[in-house]
Amino acid sequence: MSTEAPDFSFLVIKQAAIVETFADALARLNSPIALNLDGACSLDRQVAQNVFLSTELERLQAGELDRQRVKELDRLRVGVLDQILRLIPSVDDSDLQNTNTRTRLQQLYSSAFNEGRKQIRQLILQVQDLQLGLKDMEETRRTILDIMGREQGKQLQLQEDIMAYVWTHLGGHQVEQETYRTNLALLKSINQQSKLTGGGLQWIYLKLIDYEAELKEMWESMVDAGIVTAEDGGGWGAGGYGETAGGPSSSTPGSANGAAGAGVHKKYGFSLQGEIDEIKRVTIKLKAKWAQTYGKTHAQAG
Incomplete structure (x- = not known):
């Protein structure tokens, strides 16, 4: 029976690959945040960031199974490490170094994930503030249009009142009546002349x-x-x-x-x-x- 300890280095390599994957996801999350911190806060870039944020949130929501799988891998990793510790009578310096590296990687991942989640939360709050500002601007625009419409209606009513006043007090009806009488007399004269000429x-x-x-x-x-x-x-x-x-x-x-x-x-x-x-x-x-x-x-x- 061989007394050599089994080689579990593949587990360390797999864990490193998982950590690298999460690091890439964290880098994607931090890229719009870095642009925001650098001062690129225009409306177009904000819209792009919102689209990117929604995509990443959907990706995180769709990756719930992957997170469960990671938890299972962590549980499996802990069980494997316990088995390793039970099989190996003594732990050499390399095992301690691997354990320390794993601990540091876990701490780095946890801190980076928490920081990214905090930045995402701040970005969501900024988007909500922007939406509230746009809503206030829309209400202000509608109020201005309403005021302009009422003022235009008042101007038209004032013009109609002025014309009615001028027509009433400056003899508009008399002018109309005189014009009617003149036209009627002219028509009667033309009719009479026509009858006389025909006769x-x-x-x-x-x-x-x-x-x-x-x-x-x-x-x-x-x-x-x-x-x-x-x-x-x-x-x-x-x-x-x-x-x-x-x-x-x-x-x-x-x-x-x-x-x-x-x-x-x-x-x-x-x-x-x-x-x-x-x-x-x-x-x-x-x-x-x-x-x-x-x-x-x-x-x-x-």
């Missing part, structure tokens, strides 16, 4: 119809008396002057009025120069016929 045109139209009918009757009387012939009429002969284009000729007095009215209606609104020229031409012929007839009668009497 005058209607009267002229009827007079022209009567005048043309009289001319036609006079012309027919002259034709019957032999003073002029029907061919000399031009306008009141065949295809009579008072008839519409393509319409039938009428020789009765009633139809003469209708034909004359149609002729005037055809030229009404444009010009009466044709009628005037026709009357002049007929008058000249009448004078010539009258002179000729009067000359023959006077010669026979002589």
